[in-house]
Amino acid sequence: MESQRTFLLIGLMLVSFLLFQEWNNDYNAPKADPSATTQTLGATTSESDDFIPASSDGEVPVATTAKRSVIDVTTDVFTVKIDTRGGDIIEADLLQYEETKGSDTPFMLLGEFDGNQYFSQSGLIGLNGPDATVAGRPVYKTTQKSFTLNGDELRVPLEFTDSKGVTFTKTYIFKKGDYAVDLEYTVNNVTADPIQVQLYTQVKRTVQDKGSLVDQNYLGAAYGTEEEPYEKYSFSDMADKNLNVTTAGGYIAFIQHYFVSAWVPQQDQQNTLYSKLVAGNAAIIGTKGEAVNVQAGTQTTLASTYYMGPKESDVLEAIHPDLDLTVDYGWLWFISQPLFVLLKWLHSILGNWGLAIIAITVIVKSAMYPLTKAQYTSMAKMRALQPKMAALKEKFGDDRQKFGQAMMEMYRKEKVNPMGGCLPLLLQMPIFLALFYVFLESTELRHAEFVLWLTDLSAKDPYYVLPILFGASMFITQKLQPMTVQDPMQQKMMTFMPVIFSVFFLWFPSGLVLYWLVSNLISIAQMLIIYRGMEKKGIKVRG
Incomplete structure (x- = not known):
């Protein structure tokens, strides 16, 4: 030759x-306008866009009116906004990463980008979960409108009490230098009857167009199960078929160039991984845990972990053994990693x-x-x-x-x-x-x-x-x-x-x-x- x-x-x-x-990448990295004005969920988002995964009694219609406010959280690596309606994370800025080279603006991972949405959502469904029984999702109360991490850990509690007197406390736990946020749901059943709840966690993101031939980074969802450590599930995959997989442990994620957000549910239980397209242009991928019975006069805590930050292999692997695969080296990963x-x-x-x-x-x-x-x-x-x-x-x-x-x-x-x-x-x-x-x-x-x-x-x-x-x-x-x-x-x-x-x-x-x-x-x-x-x-x- x-x-x-x-x-x-x-x-x-x-x-x-x-x-x-x-040809292989259905969609590419988002091209957000760094100068675009960021708006809160309450200002621009139609509430009918929210999706609550089906529980034992089916999907629940969502109301079009609900009063809410936004809670500000500041740590050494984040500034985060939490919507009291549903307790969702509607914005996350990474303080140690610039939006553009030389700018003073931190990189916005979650939020609204000139009409494109990227939110982290979670709640309780089941027979008695507030997200399944309260029209429009519950509006949580909190003792203050802003929280700042001063030590090694910051707990941000949000509380809701339903019509029967059951108290649901949704607590986000932020740690110093950590992009992983723990979520705890404490259910205090003060009634005389047992209740049943089920934790769901999901990420919602606007479907976006392809990028250029030069930019080859994958933008889309991914998940891992006991059998499949890492599977991409692109926007077009969601359009073709909703994901519906039950596995021990597992995780779901949304991947983009350099950054990832992922929900890692409790690994000692069976979880259902699902996806759905809503409102025509919003993609959702999430997890749904096992139904939990809370006996009368007792309380139970359900938990999950949410990561939102850079794709650092060691950090991701510590959260879940397969989550580091979201650092997508392609089919030659076994050469790329060393x-x-x-x-x-x-x-x-x-x-x-x-x-x-x-x-x-x-x-x-x-x-x-x-x-x-x-x-x-x-x-x-x-x-x-x-x-x-x-x-x-x-x-x-x-x-x-x-x-x-x-x-x-x-x-x-x-x-x-x-x-x-x-x-x-x-x-x-x-x-x-x-x-x-x-x-x-x-x-x-x-x-x-x-x-x-x-x-x-x-x-x-x-x-x-x-x-x-x-x-x-x-x-x-x-x-x-x-x-x-x-x-x-x-x-x-x-x-x-x-x-x-x-x-x-x-x-x-x-x-x-x-x-x-x-x-x-x-x-x-x-x-x-x-x-x-x-x-x-x-x-x-x-x-």
Whole structure:
């Protein structure tokens, strides 16, 4: 296989991979307007949009009027707004993450974004649950309108008493430095009769359109069960069929670029995972626990955990053994995960993510040097056989069978493997694609600075220097490998390949382009070393 065809194969594989990703991802990361005014649920949301999962006595109609207020909660990592109607989290700003690079505005994970909604909801259904028996959902009371974390833990209690005197206390528990929030529902049954309640937790998000071909991050729901540790459930999946799975433990999540929100119910019980599209454009995925009987004169506490924050593998795994899979490295996760560990280790030494990317590229390319050498050596030997190949074509003319037999005999005598240039490349591609996912999914690279004008490795190069340098490196590689292909179409593709890729990479995150540029530069250096060694042995490589 000639070097130019190998180069074409790399390009076609990359483009095909991105096109496959575009087809595979039904929806992409939301494009929220950072300057959009955030509004509370009560101001803009139609109350008929709320969805209460079916309990034993079916769905309950929701009233169109209810008085409510908003509770403000501040910790070292959050500012959170809780609606007293239903006790839902209707806004969450991540204080340690900027909305845009250099801005003073914290990143809004939950809330309303120019008409797009993203809320966390929970409640009690069942025969006597307030969300199933109170039209319009219960409006909770609280002792204060704002709470601030001063120590290691902050408890935010919301209380509702139904018409029979049963008290329901919904308590959110925030912890210092923690993006996981515990939820406790305490049911105090002061009546003379037993009651039955059932905890549900869900995330509601507006269905959103696809992003660009360059932005390949998944936006949508996911869930995990005892049998399936991680399954995506996209907006189109919900449109086709409602999710309805019962499992021991489990979890549900909504995933976007760099961030995730997830409900993790009690793992020692059977939970039902469900989804639903409501009001035409709102997607819901949630969990429903077992029905719990609260005897007369007793109280019971039901619990769940809600995570809303960055996709950090170690933190997510500590909450649920499979929740770290929401850091979606694709089907090559078993390669990506150790590469990410290596990248973090390099960063801990070098203190700069750009330098860490360069270092890991050097390490990977060095480790693959034997494959690279085998690839270039095989291609060089194939080029050296071009005169003999031409002579065989002239000798056998259109007799393809005899030409094929003679060609294979020549390969055998010359000890050349015609696939020698292809196989090493195919073995390298999984590692390259695994690194692609690492750079794409790593929250640590969001807004990470490198040097000079490269102040955000997760954004495109503002001056397009890296894409231009990348195109130049491809051009140099072509010059080191004189064109030997005869097909005019392939010749044109090879000529324009550096330009095509430079344009293609204009919108790529600069961290990814940096990786490809460094990889190309190392390949050029390796190529010169390999070719110089072969020429010393009398093997004609170039010209």
